[in-house]
Amino acid sequence: MRFRHGVMMVLLGAFLLGGGDLFSPGTRSLNEAAADSRTHRDFSREVSLEDLLERVSAHLEWDPYRGRGSIVRGGRALSFGVGVNYAVENYSRLHAVTPPFRRDGALVFSGGFLDLALRVFPPPDTLRSVGAIFIDPGHGGRDPGAIGRHQFGTELRELREKDLVLDVSLQLRDLLKQRFPEKKIVLSRDDDTYITLEDRTDQANEIPLAPHESVLFVSIHANASLNSRAKGFEVWVLPPEFRRRDLVNPERVGVEDPEVLSILNTMREEEITLESELLARNILSGLDAAVGEESPNRGIREESWYVVRNARMPSVLVEIGFVTNREDFKRLEDPAYLRRITRGIYTGVLNFIENFEEVGRD
Numbered sequence: 042m043r044f045r046h047g048v049m050m051v052l053l054g055a056f057l058l059g060g061g062d063l064f065s066p067g068t069r070s071l072n073e074a075a076a077d078s079r080t081h082r083d084f085s086r087e088v089s090l091e092d093l094l095e096r097v098s099a100h101l102e103w104d105p106y107r108g109r110g111s112i113v114r115g116g117r118a119l120s121f122g123v124g125v126n127y128a129v130e131n132y133s134r135l136h137a138v139t140p141p142f143r144r145d146g147a148l149v150f151s152g153g154f155l156d157l158a159l160r161v162f163p164p165p166d167t168l169r170s171v172g173a174i175f176i177d178p179g180h181g182g183r184d185p186g187a188i189g190r191h192q193f194g195t196e197l198r199e200l201r202e203k204d205l206v207l208d209v210s211l212q213l214r215d216l217l218k219q220r221f222p223e224k225k226i227v228l229s230r231d232d233d234t235y236i237t238l239e240d241r242t243d244q245a246n247e248i249p250l251a252p253h254e255s256v257l258f259v260s261i262h263a264n265a266s267l268n269s270r271a272k273g274f275e276v277w278v279l280p281p282e283f284r285r286r287d288l289v290n291p292e293r294v295g296v297e298d299p300e301v302l303s304i305l306n307t308m309r310e311e312e313i314t315l316e317s318e319l320l321a322r323n324i325l326s327g328l329d330a331a332v333g334e335e336s337p338n339r340g341i342r343e344e345s346w347y348v349v350r351n352a353r354m355p356s357v358l359v360e361i362g363f364v365t366n367r368e369d370f371k372r373l374e375d376p377a378y379l380r381r382i383t384r385g386i387y388t389g390v391l392n393f394i395e396n397f398e399e400v401g402r403d
Contacts (some may be wrong), residue, residue: 275342278358
């Protein structure tokens with residue numbers, strides 16, 4: 042995660058330390074932000090820099106030439122300037138504040154600024170966390186997904202993707218609910234229902250969260266190929282060069298300037314890309330440990346699948362095996378094997394969450 046933090050610092054460097062117009066009082070969107078953020082304008086209390094840093098257990102990164110700096114703890118930051126009536130939370134959200142000033146050479150902050158800092162740097166039990174896990178069983182209803190048919194003696198047996206992935210998803214939901222009773226565990230469907238791709242991502246994107254919470258998106262599928270020898274499991278992520286344009290909500294961050302929005306969107310894209318890659322690696326490792334001796338590990342693959350590119354959160358697509366391969370077919374029709382597959386995905390999600398939430402406490 043340190044790489045992500047570095048990328049953010051570089052992208053906003055021109056604004057935070059280079060005299061750009063992010064703090065300019067003449068910027069229309071910032072004036073609107075000021076109208077919405079008067080709770081941070083508190084002239085009745087003052088706090089020294091030393092007291093402020095102690096209260097939030099953070100340190101200061103300071104540019105003495107420009108009189109601007111960032112209060113930093115772990116992967117979070119609150120950037121400000123002397124005499125500037127705006128602060129930037131986590132390199133993305135603007136807040137109107139009483140301008141910090143110098144008194145006898147020492148920095149002084151308003152009580153409202155302290156209140157803001159306490160929200161940006163919450164106590165450890167409210168630091169960043171995964172608030173919800175969205176499980177998306179592919180296909181459903183009139184859309185069966187991939188269909189595998191194989192002859193075994195005199196018997197023709199059939200597997201439908203929609204049934205396999207629903208089975209795994211329901212088991213995964215139960216495991217996650219048992220392990221994380223405090224988190225929202227949401228299924229795009231819990232029965233044989235047809236749901237559009239757009240509805241699936243809309244459900245995930247609209248899950249209500251606290252400011253410090255994130256959602257994980259895990260789409261589960263079964264594979265098919267014209268090459269009947271293709272077999273094994275794999276995890277898909279977006280190609281790193283793929284770029285989305287709507288990850289940042291202008292109303293939420295209080296910004297209208299297209300250039301600033303572009304920078305903030307790039308930051309969020311970088312963050313989601315890195316976290317999706319980590320989620321994919323954890324799930325792949327979990328699957329490898331659970332069934333790697335039975336089924337080939339095909340690794341992490343890249344494609345701009347609809348649900349992955351439209352989920353505004355860390356997102357992966359898991360392929361549990363090929364219904365068109367005779368060996369995979371026999372494994373996938375075995376309930377015990379599906380339980381092992383489910384356990385592998387669960388272990389990967391669990392390991393990602395533990396690391397994700399631990400990093401926020403550094």
